[in-house]
Amino acid sequence: MNVESRWILAIRVDELPDGEKTALLLEGNKVLLLRKEGVFFAISNKCPHMECPLSKGTLEDYVIKCGCHDWKFDIRNGEFLDAIEIKVPVYETKVMDGSVFVNLEGAGI
Amino acid sequence: MDSEKRKEKLRAMFSKVVGPLGYKFSPDTELVDFLLEQEVNIEKEKGSPFCPCQGLTGEREHDMKLVCPCIPFHREHYDAMKRCWCGLYVHKDIEDPDSLMQISLQEFLESKK
Amino acid sequence: MKKVVLYTLSTCPWCMRAKKFFREHDIPFEYVDYDKADDKTKRDIKEDCLAHGSEMSFPFVKIGDDVVVGYNPDKYSKLMGL
Numbered sequence: 001m002n003v004e005s006r007w008i009l010a011i012r013v014d015e016l017p018d019g020e021k022t023a024l025l026l027e028g029n030k031v032l033l034l035r036k037e038g039v040f041f042a043i044s045n046k047c048p049h050m051e052c053p054l055s056k057g058t059l060e061d062y063v064i065k066c067g068c069h070d071w072k073f074d075i076r077n078g079e080f081l082d083a084i085e086i087k088v089p090v091y092e093t094k095v096m097d098g099s100v101f102v103n104l105e106g107a108g109i
Numbered sequence: 110m111d112s113e114k115r116k117e118k119l120r121a122m123f124s125k126v127v128g129p130l131g132y133k134f135s136p137d138t139e140l141v142d143f144l145l146e147q148e149v150n151i152e153k154e155k156g157s158p159f160c161p162c163q164g165l166t167g168e169r170e171h172d173m174k175l176v177c178p179c180i181p182f183h184r185e186h187y188d189a190m191k192r193c194w195c196g197l198y199v200h201k202d203i204e205d206p207d208s209l210m211q212i213s214l215q216e217f218l219e220s221k222k
Numbered sequence: 223m224k225k226v227v228l229y230t231l232s233t234c235p236w237c238m239r240a241k242k243f244f245r246e247h248d249i250p251f252e253y254v255d256y257d258k259a260d261d262k263t264k265r266d267i268k269e270d271c272l273a274h275g276s277e278m279s280f281p282f283v284k285i286g287d288d289v290v291v292g293y294n295p296d297k298y299s300k301l302m303g304l
């Protein structure tokens with residue numbers, strides 16, 4: 001199978017302060033972009049439990065806690081802390097020329 | 110949203126959660142239907158589809174671990190029974206759910222000693 | 223005959239089966255639906271459950287001085303001497 005990268009321009013670097021998060025709609029995909037210790041992380045904004053937007057949750061260290069029922073996910077690998085078999089999709093990010101790009105490869109399946 | 114539709118929505122969301130954990134909906138379709146219906150009613154009343162077979166205490170930390178599917182928070186206990194407490198979900202290899210027993214948490218913990 | 227008390231939930235099929243078991247065996251029993259109870263009763267039931275190492279799993283069946291958590295007809299029968 002030929003898996004192609006789909007790098008999409010998300011935001012400008014200075015639009016998201018460190019420790020913050022923002023919900024984005026990238027080509028129809030609900031994405032949550034987070035900035036932590038200078039690094040950008042992108043995950044699906046839909047909680048794997050009941051699809052609540054994770055953007056309404058709270059971020060502590062590298063863990064986002066869904067605001068609906070408190071399920072916790074590691075934003076680095078998407079793993080649900082109480083059962084790592086359950087994952088929120090994670091997307092690659094890169095910074096180029098002051099802008100953040102998200103690789104939507106595999107999104108929307 | 111009407112109840113039937115919500116039931117189907119819960120069914121779709123929850124099967125994606127329990128699948129990776131090695132569980133499926135019980136082959137006892139009547140039981141599954143009844144339990145999902147209870148969850149839809151509980152969700153209407155309390156805002157979340159809490160477990161129909163376990164009691165809420167009003168403490169968020171306790172109660173949020175009883176939103177269906179609660180398997181991640183009771184994994185070892187349920188794996189030992191090959192079903193969740195309600196029997197809504199069973200291990201994927203189970204064809205005869207009536208052969209499975211409810212084992213209390215205390216019995217389970219004692220059996221591990 | 224031993225006194226039988228059931229703590230149940232109005233939404234729980236195994237609680238219904240437990241009630242049915244005692245009914246079918248003509249054993250008189252009392253029951254309280256935890257989810258429909260007032261706050262004071264709820265607190266008492268919670269204490270009782272926790273004291274028996276049960277995390278609020280229903281049905282909670284008291285037969286004389288013994289407790290069975292869960293639907294378990296074999297245990298009910300044994301404790302009732304059936």
Ligand code: SF4
Nearest residue numbers: 160177179193194195
């Ligand atoms: S015991 Fe079963 S039905 Fe009840 S919340 Fe847990 S997974 Fe859902």
Ligand code: FES
Nearest residue numbers: 047049050066069
């Ligand atoms: S929807 Fe996120 S924890 Fe339930």
